[in-house]
Amino acid sequence: MTIAAETSFVLRYFNVIGRAEGCRMLLTAANANWTEENPEWPAAKEKQPFGRLPVLVEKSGNGDEWIICETGTIERYLARTFGFLPADLKGAAEQEQMSDQHADLTEAFLNMARATRDKEKLVEEFDALLGRMIGEHQKILSRNTCKNHLFGDSLTYGDIAFYTFYKLFIVYMPVYQNDIAGIVKAKMSPEIVALLASIEQEPLLAPHISKCESLAAQLTA
């Protein structure tokens, strides 16, 4: 699917990895004409459709604006529009499933990190969920003939969601719980580390990756 050349995008979010890194990477991979706004908060809250961020504003050549919210929706919209999700519904569902699982794990992590009671049980449950998630990544990679991608043989939404997941937990989530990066790294196989390094080298992602800390460097340190 193509988009008119004069179309531009604004991604509104906070200046952190948070819940927008996948959106940033998709806009970059799409070679879209985009900028990021970091609104004053909570001053800008009431102006957003759902009072929350991220928000994606798509501007057509004649200045018309089309706006959507919600990380998952923005990611899937960009992925479909720019061809990073297959038109085949079953193939798309496999990739979307993995991303939804990441979101569940993120909620479970935040729940655990913020808990003041019954923490041990939450830690146990989270550890099991994390192990299962990484096991799922391993299974998907093992099934794929091409070892530089999770699905097929070119950059997909799945690859971006996979990279974003590890970047989130290793680079960002330590702010909530300082040992989480170590916990995640300990469960990662060499194949997963190699795949992350490979995705990080994707030419389509270079304009964004070049501005960030290297995730691959943190994994081999």
Next chain:
Amino acid sequence: WTEEHPEWPQAKPEQPHGRLPVLVEKSADGSADFVITESSNIERYLARVHGFLPADPKQAALQEQIRDLISDVGVFLGGYVQAKDEEGKKALFEKFEGLFETLVKVQTKLIKDNGNTGRLFGNSLSYADIVSYGFYKNVMIGIVKFDASIPALAKPKLTPEVAKLIATVEADPLVEKHTAKADSLVAAISA
């Protein structure tokens, strides 16, 4: 389609991701079944296959963002119901209440802008209509076994437009086979 209620937690390891729901699409030609998990993912897949979510990415996105917002409200509601400490419970309730009110406000506007026919988008049953009904059913009926105070808190926040959405979905011939077997959500919000 049929529904299975596996023995739990015995059936946990047999599920692809150790959790439910799971959708198994049986193949007709003996090839492997297609199995997916994650409720929103299952919903979107079925909705796309059967035309309840438009193929056009923009139109689909407008519906999907409603579902994602609903899921966010659900996270706060679930968190509130499960929270054990007073402070945490209070904070989560405020988050739930605030976002629930946002959801109702957003949906009320959509329904009004769509001709006030009790539909969120277009003029036939949509994915957004269905998942909204499912959510309100959880808030007014499903949650009761976990926290019986929720329906009384939520009911006054519902607008006539949202009530009309609920009634329109419940009466739709397409879902009648299912809604006829279940507790009436229309009755629950009118009680």
